């Protein structure tokens with residue numbers, strides 16, 4: 001398929017299609033998925049995010065891939081690469097990130113797709129290093145970061161510049177991975 005970026009045993013990582021928008025909006029409206037984000041997204045906000053992701057692919061050649069289950073051929077979220085647009089001590093950089101439908105958590109799918117995206121980042125995209133970040137309480141996501149070999153240096157923890165002082169989600173942990 002021409003829009004495929006990468007594939008694993010259970011997943012296809014690919015460019016976005018129109019029919020991904022509805023299930024993605026459902027994922028972004030699920031309080032389980034959005035527990036560690038400031039707000040649930042409306043359909044319009046979710047669609048704007050898809051527009052930004054596809055724009056990122058066109059400008060940089062890589063991005064947050066739509067994730068499809070190979071067996072069911074169904075869309076279940078994203079895993080991929082993104083260049084943050086805010087400024088912090090560790091920017092400019094490329095982050096690796098993921099968001100999957102809660103119905104599919106706990107089967108190692110995020111780790112499986114993220115491992116493949118690490119390989120893609122260092123081999124196909126020629127990147128030297130990746131970061132990932134989240135709030136300290138997001139243990140599922142931190143566990144994926146650790147399983148793909150990322151390391152956390154507490155000295156690099158930071159306050160997210162997009163969130164106001166005193167916001168409960170402002171503090172973030174930073175993980176890094178360098179190409180060997």
Ligand SMILES: CC(C)(COP(=O)(O)OP(=O)(O)OC[C@H]1O[C@@H](n2cnc3c(N)ncnc32)[C@H](O)[C@@H]1OP(=O)(O)O)[C@@H](O)C(=O)NCCC(=O)NCCS
Nearest residue numbers: 033098099100105106107108109110111134139140141143
């Ligand atoms: C983070 C996310 C992508 C993980 O997806 P997943 O496919 O379930 O991930 P995996 O199955 O590969 O790994 C999940 C890990 O979390 C662990 N885990 C599950 N529930 C947990 C809990 N309540 N507390 C701590 N760890 C937990 C699992 O045991 C597993 O780690 P292990 O293999 O070391 O045991 C998914 O939970 C998600 O989409 N979350 C919402 C969006 C989000 O927060 N994205 C990241 C923002 S930075």
